[in-house]
Amino acid sequence: MTSIESKRVQYRKYLERAGVIDALSKALIKLYEEQNKPExxxxxxRKFMCESCPDDAQYDVMKNDLEEAKxxxxxxxxxxxxxxxxIKKSPEEYQxxxxxxxxxxxxxxxxxxxLLRKYLTPELLEEFMLVTTPAPVDAYLYDCAVAGFEHHEAPVGIYAADADSYDVFNKLFDPIIKDYHGQMDNENDVLQKDPDFGNVDEIENLDPERKYILSARIRLARNIEGLPFFPKLSEKQFIEVEEKVRSATETMDGELIGSYLTMADIDAETQAEMVKRHILFQRGDEQLTTAGCYRFWPTGRGVYHNPAETFLIWVNRQDHVHIMSMAQCGDLGDVYNRLVNGLAxxxxxxxxxxxxxxGNLTACPTNLGTTLRASVHIRLPLLSKDPDRLIALAEELQLQVRGTDGGELATVEDGVMDISNKxxxxxxxxxxxxxxxxxxxxxxxxxxxLEIAGQEG
Known part of the structure; x- marks a missing residue:
């Protein structure tokens, strides 16, 4: 039995134990017995299962009350x-x-x-205890490491509070960066090559017949020079970032022309619908919350997108700017070309x-360098039945395999998965x-x- 089938069996048993299936069956039988079927x-x-449940008018009132409360x-x-x-913490409080x-x-x-636990030695702790990045940011080690201190399960556990954090706390950040990115044996002074987007015409449509690839997406992250990263952004600076990006989008042309929406002006229902379509982002990550990512929410947050929703810019989601290009097909070349033009x-x-x-700096050291993540949602039903082979192939090809929800491979359903650069x-x-x-x-x-082998078999 596959992991998906096993989950379905467990879920059905749970519904039976909880009485859900019995209650639904009774309701459906009652509906069947009705002579005059309701529209x-x-x-x-709903009324059969819960006689005391609110009617539609009461539900609308409660819904409005909830939105007002939020x-x-x-x-x-x-x-x-x-x-x-x-409230400014004193050096003694930071210590x-x-x-x-x-x-x-x-x-x-x-x-x-x-990785924070691995590389933050007692000696480094003592050395960096009261050191700060240059004014006016004045970020302490604690400002960078608070998420790791409180969430021990975090695989990395540290965020840069500003660009200077990477130099001031270099003895800590550098080994973490080299370890995470597989650069431990790299003794070069420069770890990241100069930007080079190459010949975009060499990137093609990977699935013209649309048999396998459902969608393609490439994104970049950027932070504006001279401003702190999210752990130390003030409310005014969140707004400043938004205004700078909004102004920059006013010169977009061609297929990049679109509109900017500030999150505070989008009602909750529309936000939820946009999040579902992956057009807008939301908060919720506990580690990022602790690190200060969602302070002053939703101030300074927003999204720019073209009418086709193939080009997006998220503002202050985590880094100052997330630039995305996408398509509901396998035309990676079209997606890449649009991204390059948008960044330019x-x-x-x-x-x-x-x-x-x-290279390009991000708050999280796992994303710096190119900051680029290129991915496709692809249906590979036969390969997905052999996870060991799939993972081995992906490793060999320097790719990462995840569920389309960003989870582990075990969450893959119907052979659809997310494949991205590692x-x-x-x-x-x-x-x-x-x-x-x-x-x-x-x-x-x-x-x-595998398809051919199955046909021959």
């Missing part, structure tokens, strides 16, 4: 963040927090795989933070997209071989 069958079932809570959260921002956080991390014998338009008015050793640092943008192209072609060939 709204769902409403009939809005009020959001305003209170913003005010709380403003008040917190007015106390850092010492306690480090002790908690190191005393946890169950969660021992954090932004760079006419925006200067992004870049490091001579690490590396971000040490290669050019073109090399990474070409790696995805060549790898996806190889996986499709492997799937076709």
């Amino acid at each position: 709204d069958a769902i409403r009939f079932v 809005t009020h809570i959001s305003k209170l959260e913003q005010e709380l963040e403003r008040l917190r921002g007015q 106390e927090l850092t010492t306690a956080g480090y002790k908690s991390l190191m005393d946890d014998e169950e969660n021992v795989n954090s 338009e932004l760079e006419k008015t925006l200067t992004f933070a870049r490091h001579p050793r690490y 590396r971000k640092l040490g290669f050019t943008e073109f090399e990474l997209v070409k790696t995805l192209q060549d790898g996806v072609v190889a996986l499709i060939n492997a799937e076709e071989e």
Whole structure:
């Protein structure tokens, strides 16, 4: 029995134990016995199962009350963040927090795989305890490591508070970066090559017949030079980032022309619908919450997109800017060309933070370098039945396989999965997209071989 079938069996048993199937069966039998079938069958079932449930009018009132409460809570959260921002921690308080956080991390014998835990030695802790990045940011080690101190299960556990964090705390960041990106044996002074998007015409439509690939997407992350990263952005700076990006999008032309929507002006229902379509982002990650990513939410957040929704810019999701190009097909060349053009338009008015050793800078050290993630959602039903072979092939091709929800391979359903480049640092943008192209072609060939073998068998 496959993992998916096993989950379905377990879920059915759960529904039976909870009485859900019995209750639904009774409701459906009652509906069947009705001489005059109601126009709204769902409403009939709902009323049958819950006589005390609110009617439609009451439901609408409750829904509006809930939305008003959420809005009020959001305003209170913003005010709380403003008040917190007015309270400056003393060096002694930072020392106390850092010492306690480090002790908690190191005393946890169950969660021992954090890169922060691996490389933050007692000697480095002592050296960096009261060191800060240059004014006016003045970021302490604690500002960078608080998420790792509180979430010991975090695989990395550290975020840069600003561009200077990578230099001021270099003895900590550098080994973490080299370890995560597989660069431990790289003794070069420069880990990231200069930007090179290559010849976009060499990137092609990988599935013209639309037999395997459902969609293709490429995204880049950028932070505006001279501004802190999210752990130390003030409310005014969140707004400043948004205004700079909004202004930069006004010069877009051709298929990139679109409109900017600030999140505060989008009602909750529309936001939920846009999130479902992957047009808008939402908050929720606990580690990012602790690190300060969602402070002053939704101030300074927004999205720019063209009418076709094939080109998007997310503002202050995590890094200042996330640039995305996508298509509901396998035309990776079209997606790549649009991304390159969109970035070029932004760079006419925006200067992004870049490091001579690490390339383009992001708050999370796992994303720096090219910051590029190219991916396809692809259906490979036969290969997915042999996860070991699939993973081995992906490793050989320098690709990563995940479920379409971003989860592990075990979450793959109906053979549909997310395939992306595994590396971000040490290669050019073109090399990474070409790696995805060549790898996806190889996986499709492997799937076709299995199809032929099945037909012959």
